[in-house]
Amino acid sequence: MPGTSNALLVPYYEHPVVRPAEWDALVAAAPRLYGVVLNPASGPGDRPDPAFAVVAGRLRAADVRVLGYVDTDYGRRPLADVLRELTRHRDWYGTDGTFLDQVAAAESEFGYYRRLATAVRGLGPGTLVLNHGTAPHPSYARIADVLVTFEGTWAGYRRRPPPPWTGAGASLCHLVHGVPAGVDVAASARERGAALYCAVPGVGDHPWGTLPHALEPAP
Numbered sequence: 378m379p380g381t382s383n384a385l386l387v388p389y390y391e392h393p394v395v396r397p398a399e400w401d402a403l404v405a406a407a408p409r410l411y412g413v414v415l416n417p418a419s420g421p422g423d424r425p426d427p428a429f430a431v432v433a434g435r436l437r438a439a440d441v442r443v444l445g446y447v448d449t450d451y452g453r454r455p456l457a458d459v460l461r462e463l464t465r466h467r468d469w470y471g472t473d474g475t476f477l478d479q480v481a482a483a484e485s486e487f488g489y490y491r492r493l494a495t496a497v498r499g500l501g502p503g504t505l506v507l508n509h510g511t512a513p514h515p516s517y518a519r520i521a522d523v524l525v526t527f528e529g530t531w532a533g534y535r536r537r538p539p540p541p542w543t544g545a546g547a548s549l550c551h552l553v554h555g556v557p558a559g560v561d562v563a564a565s566a567r568e569r570g571a572a573l574y575c576a577v578p579g580v581g582d583h584p585w586g587t588l589p590h591a592l593e594p595a596p
Contacts, residue, residue, distance in 0.1 A: 384563060386506070386523070386550050386573045387592075388414040388446070388476070388585045393428040398594040400432045404439055406592050411573050412442030412504065414476045420447055421465035433470040442504055445472035448479050449493070452486040460496055467500065474504030474522075482513035494520035506550070515544030523573060527551040531560065531576070538569050548572045554584030 387410060393400045403413060413436055417429045433443045445466025447459055459477075466472040475497055480490065490507065497505055507513070507521045510528035517524055524547045527539045534553050542549055550573035551566045562576035579587035587593075 383409060383411050384566075384573050385409050385575055385589065385592075386411045386414070386444075386552075387575050387589070388416070388552065389588060390414075390416045390446075390583070390585045392417075393432045399588055400435075402588060402592050402594040404432070404435045404441075407436070407439035407441050409592075410441045412444050412474060412506075414444045414446050415466065415470055415472060416446035417470075420462045421445065421469060425469040430470055433472065437471060437473065442474045443470065443472045444474040444476040444504065444506060445470065446476050446478060449477050449481075449490075451479050451481045452489040456489070456493055456496065459493060460500075463497060463500060472503070474506065476506045476508065478508045480507045480509045480513070480517075482509045482511050482517075484514040484516060487514060487516050490517065491520055508552075510552075512539055512542065518544035518547040521547050523548045523550050525550045525552055526571070527553070527569075529553065530555040530580075531557070531562075534562075534565065538565075539571075542570050550574060553577075554587075555580045556590070558590045 415433055417426045436443050447462045449459055463475055505521045506523040508525040512526045526549050531553050549571040551571045553562055553576045556562055556576040556578055562574055566574035577584055577587045577589055
């Protein structure tokens with residue numbers, strides 16, 4: 378289980394040209410990071426983006442996992458489309474892991490993700506993160522390195538915490554947004570069984586355009 382010194386798994390969905398100071402802050406925080414999710418265009422995009430290639434290289438040089446973002450639409454996207462985007466991430470940005478978003482949680486969709494995980498492993502070694510956003514069927518823990526079992530607001534996290542996890546074989550991660558300054562989400566995540574977390578102040582439709590308070594660059 379990762380220690381608290383590198384427990385941050387950060388999805389940061391802003392362009393390096395638009396937010397260079399924030400990307401500099403992420404690289405500087407390397408010892409505290411488990412990984413960073415790279416998301417140039419709701420996936421890798423249609424062509425390589427040199428600015429993302431640069432920040433991906435800087436993160437790898439700092440020994441930070443770079444996870445390529447791909448949306449699976451809860452098992453509705455064709456496997457070939459998902460794998461094409463994963464291959465682009467690895468070819469264009471040198472990603473050493475995969476962050477699958479909008480992942481189904483029910484046992485009925487497990488076959489799709491088992492086939493996908495097998496194909497992902499076939500592309501080469503790397504970390505596989507499944508973002509369910511809720512507690513999935515325990516079978517998913519057999520095919521992934523990390524399961525995101527909560528994604529939502531700080532108010533929801535406090536009011537209705539994730540249920541106790543009954544599976545084994547994967548680390549858990551909680552992604553929390555709308556978090557006020559000074560709140561220790563790390564402690565709350567550990568109490569709820571999550572070795573990894575991210576807590577950002579952002580709200581609304583694009584909360585992952587903000588960094589955790591502790592990583593925000595100085596004004």
